[in-house]
Amino acid sequence: MAVFAIGDVQGCYDVLVRLLERIDFSPESDQIWLAGDLVNRGPNSADVLRFCMRYPASVKVVLGNHDLHLLANAAGVTEKKHRLDTLNSVLTAEDSEAMLNWLRHQPLFYHDADLQFSMVHAGLPPEWSIQDALDRAAEVETVLRGERWREFFKHMYGNKPKRWSEDLAGWDRMRYITNCFTRLRYCHEDGRLALRFKGAPADRPAKQKPWFAMPNRRSENDRIVFGHWSMLGTGQYGNVFSLDSGAVWGDELTAVRIDQQPYQWFTVEAGRQAQDIKQPVRFFQRWL
Template sequence: MPIYAIGDIQGCYSELRRLLDRLNFDPANDRLWFVGDLVNRGPDSLAVLRFVRDLGETAVCVLGNHDLHLLALANGNSKHAKKSTLDPVLKAPDRDELLDWLRHRPMLHHDRERGLTLIHAGLPPQWDLTEAQIYARELEDVLRGDDYRNFLAAMYGDKPARWSPDLTGMDRLRLITNCLTRLRFCSPNGTLALKEKGDIGSQASGLVPWFQAPGRRTQNDRIIFGHWSTLGYWNGDNVWAIDSGCLWGGSLTALRIDRMPMETVQLDCHGHLRPDRID
């Protein structure tokens, strides 16, 4: 059974369909893992959402920062509304069904049989994989529960910047959210550096990619992630980065994960935005 992990789509529906055609994707036999950021900034977030939702059990999709942004915007948090291209989703007749489906997606997916973990962005060096799964479930429980609107109203922010198991309440949830959906660089002690968005080597002195933090407790776990378009496709340190910047004129990456060595298939993308705003 072919299984493909797919990089950040961000509303680029035609590119997604062309990539799946190249893969000869058969929903009756194949499976897809999406690293999140299905929506926003690209031209057809609504079509992407409907398509992935309709795949049902054929697809696994973890939530990214732009997916959470859609949920926040739909529930009245308009802090970053000017950076959005989400009106077609918000005005769609099936918006409530789509948003409810999105709200119930996981923050982290772990396949024990294959020894692979799927996240959107990163994990701080203090977490081992078991802890990462526990903290992801904490956030999932809130998003799926009765109090999710209060979380979405207070979700944005860069503080606290360093994990402690003593964190509680919104500070704890925000830190978990930022790790799983926004992290690229951190200090060696695990302090998040969320303003850093460039390629490796562009970061401020003293910062490292999250997956190269010394003593990272998940260094023996195989992790697939997206979010980092300036990094592009990258494999090393037991991680695979597969956001290759489709939205920005890069490529859309599929990583075949059901056999070793893993194989990549990439579709060149026209690019719907210039790469001068990256988040």
């Protein structure tokens, strides 16, 4: 079985299809890991979700900030709408309820003990081990899958608290955990989350470091794939693998095969009109 981790798709379903053909993916024998931001900004978010739902054994996902943003809109929390949002293909679909229900039951963090690889959309704070990440993710996942899921989104947005403590409680605790898994790029040198700057490491503010470069990070020896950060660039940084290559902006969609070494990287160009791709492709006809 081949296992491929893939960066942010963001509704670019046809680009995803071309990448799956490029890696010769078979849903009967292979796995793909999608590192969050399945939806939004691209033209075919609903098709991405339907594809994932069709192959639960061979498609593993984690939630990203855009996926949570979709759920927030579904919950009626719409004050954070963006002019580039393209969520209506899900929100107005006949199978909208099924897609949204499936989405809110997906994990924020995924770990394969046999493969010894983990997947997150954004990052981990330096204080957390892999087991800590699994435990913290489970706290938020329980809320998302429960009766209070709509209430969660009334409290999700915001940059505080910035520092982890076991004493964090209530919605502050939920927000901190969510920000780590879905928004984190940098930390201050003292370990506080630094969520405002989104650019490349070469341009970062003084005394901020990429989350994976923090000294004494407890997950330093663990292999982790992540997306979210197109301005970082794809590649391997120690034991972490950055996958977001800006498909939704017309750049590339990237996959890395993680079940064997040396790791193999694959890309397809999204094209300058990535948000307007409508032409059907062979994979669509083959699997849907």
